[in-house]
Amino acid sequence: MKLIDPLTLASTRDLAWLSRHIAEGMLLGVQHSQRRGAGIEFQQYRSYEPGDSIRHIDWKLFARSDRYYVREAEQESQMHVCIVLDTSASMAQPSFAYPELTKLQYARCWIASLCWLLHNQGDRFSLLALSDSGIRYLPEGQGEGHHRRLALELEGLEAAGHWPGESRLASVWQYFEQPCQVVLVSDFFERHDNGEISAFAARLHAAGRPCLPLQLLVEAEETFPFDGELKIRNPEATGILEVGAQQQRGDYLRAFAAAQRQLAARFAGQECPLTSVAIEQPLEQSLRRFIDAHARVG
Amino acid sequence: MQWLPASLQSPLWLWLLGALAIPLLIHLLRRSNPREITFAAAHWLRQKPQQNWKRLFLRDKLLLLLRLLLIALLALLLAQPLLNRDAQPEKSILLVDPRMERAELREFLDRNFSGDETFTEIFWLQARPSPIAEQRPPAPDLWQTLSALADQAAFRRAHILLRSDNNPSGRGLFKFSPHWQWHAVQQSGSGDDPNAPRIALLGDGPAWLEPVMRQWRNTAQPQLALQQLTTTAAADAESLDWLIYDTPGPLPESLHDFIRDGGLLITDQRVQPAAAVDFVALETEPGEILQAAAIGRGSWLRYRHDWHGEQFFRRADLPRRLWQQWSAQDWALQSRSRANWSIDAPPGIAVPDTDVPPAARATIERPLLVALLLLLALERLLALSGAMRFDARKIGEQRD
Incomplete structure (x- = not known):
């Protein structure tokens, strides 16, 4: 199986196609008797929206009414998966080995691939991008068209600001009123020691919305391979930190490992094991690891 | 350059030592311009107060030292040093006054040097000493002969055996080596008193x-x-x-x-x-x-x-x-x-060591070259091992 190169992930311009390619690659050999296109039971006509496949346009209706209508079918879905993506500034962190590839780009590809897998199962999925510079929400839906909309939405995301505060999050809770699975994609770098992101996950968990965490890291964060004098800019804080890399390495690695352990322990307590992924790893592997860790989902 | 045990064939190349400033400058410049990176996990880094002067030479000290050494070695190599080699000091040489009989010489050797201290070489005392095995040369003018031998490095530490410890002096200045060890068979007093008026x-x-x-x-x-x-x-x-x-x-x-x-x-x-x-x-x-x-x-x-x-x-x-x-x-x-001199206090001028042309000179280019290559390899190893930390991982990933 040929893995997707990180540079391909970084430079893709067609997220929908790439994610389908990745996901189909993972589904090789999996037998599924899924129907394509419209559902089994006709549900409604809906006006055409950008992103809908033109195959679903009802041409007869078009001939009669001179408007594009899409046939929508009732589809029974096992699950609604809400994907929560952290778009705070720290997600713009590029890899040091592949400077073109950022955490956010990796997350885009990863989410799109996951959603294609979900689509193949007939699941519904929605996207919630959280940042205090703007909260974007793509309502739940299913099908290829929805996947394409999701890809469009993902491509429009920018990483800026911080994780939203309590007041801004208040408007978010309505999206979780229906039962759903939550996939939380973030780097889990929390500004405060109380852990605003894991607190968000804990609250969802308490509400009976299991929250499956995916942590995106770059390899340098785990190994700190620098030496010499460094001026370090923290994207989520002001000011520049000047440190000697060699003197700091030991302390940093210890503190980072401790924080990682603490985070993993917190999620293990919620019975949602944390999947930590370095974005230099092939996407297929990380997706496989995530799915294996939450076998219920896969 | 008398204080150096070596001389340089092309001292002009020593100007290259000025290039020592280059790695030093690069080091200082790189230090004063730290790399700026964006690092989201900066939360776990702590700013440590450091004294500026201490940071000045903290990084890559070994590498800097190696590079300085490399340049110095290169300059030295181009300057083509010649190493002075003294005559082997362990070799002891005896110069024998040609007026001595062989029997006298043998008796002298038996009496004074019968132990493990023996002479490796014995020559007739001449301006160009010939081995004792050769024919006895005519009696030389001691005054001139010794002056001629005084600045020959091979005979700087020779033992000199004279027939008598008092000898007539010549007209010019007498030159002698301060390292000579004098011996005489006839002690004064047995013959004419040199201090007595004639x-x-x-x-x-x-x-x-x-x-x-x-x-x-x-x-x-x-x-x-x-x-x-x-x-x-x-x-x-x-x-x-x-x-x-x-x-x-x-x-x-x-x-x-x-x-x-x-x-x-x-x-x-x-x-x-x-x-x-x-x-x-x-x-x-x-x-x-x-x-x-x-x-x-x-x-x-x-x-x-x-x-x-x-x-x-x-x-x-x-x-x-x-x-x-x-x-x-x-x-x-x-x-x-009185125109007589005694071996106890040789008159004239002792030739200092610095005036003596060295007995042999040897080039040391080969060991220098080997050292240069070794240092170069070590420097590259150190420099690249730092740079390869990223690369190795990248290559490893692509291979997966």
Whole structure:
């Protein structure tokens, strides 16, 4: 199986196609008797929206009414998966080995691939991008068209600001009123020691919305391979930190490992094991690891 | 460059040492411009207060040192150093005076160097020493031979075996090595006393002279030997100190020259000066009249009495008195300027080590080149191992 190169992930311009390619690659050999296109039971006509496949346009209706209508079918879905993506500034962190590839780009590809897998199962999925510079929400839906909309939405995301505060999050809770699975994609770098992101996950968990965490890291964060004098800019804080890399390495690695352990322990307590992924790893592997860790989902 | 044990063939290349500033500058510049990175996990880094001067040389000290060394080595290599090699100090050389008999030499060696200390090489003492096994060369002029050997590095630490510890000196300056070890077979005292004045007699001589000489030998005075000269032309201030002249009449011109050259002429009043001479009366003892005159570098001592007269020599203290009168002349000065030298205190100038051209010179290019390559390899290893931390991981990933 040929893995997707990180540079391909970084430079893709067609997220929908790439994610389908990745996901189909993972589904090789999996037998599924899924129907394509419209559902089994006709549900409604809906006006055409950008992103809908033109195959679903009802041409007869078009001939009669001179408007594009899409046939929508009732589809029974096992699950609604809400994907929560952290778009705070720290997600713009590029890899040091592949400077073109950022955490956010990796997350885009990863989410799109996951959603294609979900689509193949007939699941519904929605996207919630959280940042205090703007909260974007793509309502739940299913099908290829929805996947394409999701890809469009993902491509429009920018990483800026911080994780939203309590007041801004208040408007978010309505999206979780229906039962759903939550996939939380973030780097889990929390500004405060109380852990605003894991607190968000804990609250969802308490509400009976299991929250499956995916942590995106770059390899340098785990190994700190620098030496010499460094001026370090923290994207989520002001000011520049000047440190000697060699003197700091030991302390940093210890503190980072401790924080990682603490985070993993917190999620293990919620019975949602944390999947930590370095974005230099092939996407297929990380997706496989995530799915294996939450076998219920896969 | 005398203080260096080496000399450089092309010292011009030492200007390259100025290039030492380049890695130093790069080091300082890189230090003052730290790399700026965006690092989201900066939360776990702590700013440590550091003194500026301490940070100045904290990073890559080893690498900097290696690079400086590399440049210095390169400059040295281009300057083509020559290393001076002294003659092997463990080799001991004996230079033997060619006047020595082989039997004497053997006896000397058996007596003084019978233990484990032996000579590795033995040469005849010559300006160009030849091995002892070769034919005996003619006796050299020691003065010139030793001067010629003084600045030859191979013989700087030689042992020198002379026949006698007192030798006549030459006219020029004597050069010798301060490291020479002197040996002599004949100690002074066994032969002529070098400090004794050399006395010669021209003519019959007064009747008291012979008993006086005999009496002198039994005293503690310097041992005197009386030479008999036949002609006035034989009188030479080089080989004689005192001359007793006992021929009545005017003083011959050659004897006048003898005085002028530094000799002491002893006569009685029967000898008349050819030209007018200023005599000064010396009253050494009451009743005895003695005249002295300084002519040139020497002097003339003249007794006013007839020294064949009975009252002159019928005295118990005659030898002592004569010695006093004669040696009271400039004898002390003359004795000091005697053209003899002793091995205990070689006269002349010791040639310092710095004036000696080295015995051998060796280029050290090959070890320098090897060191340069080794350092280069080490430097590359260190520099690249730092840079490869990323690369290795990248390659490893692509291989998966």
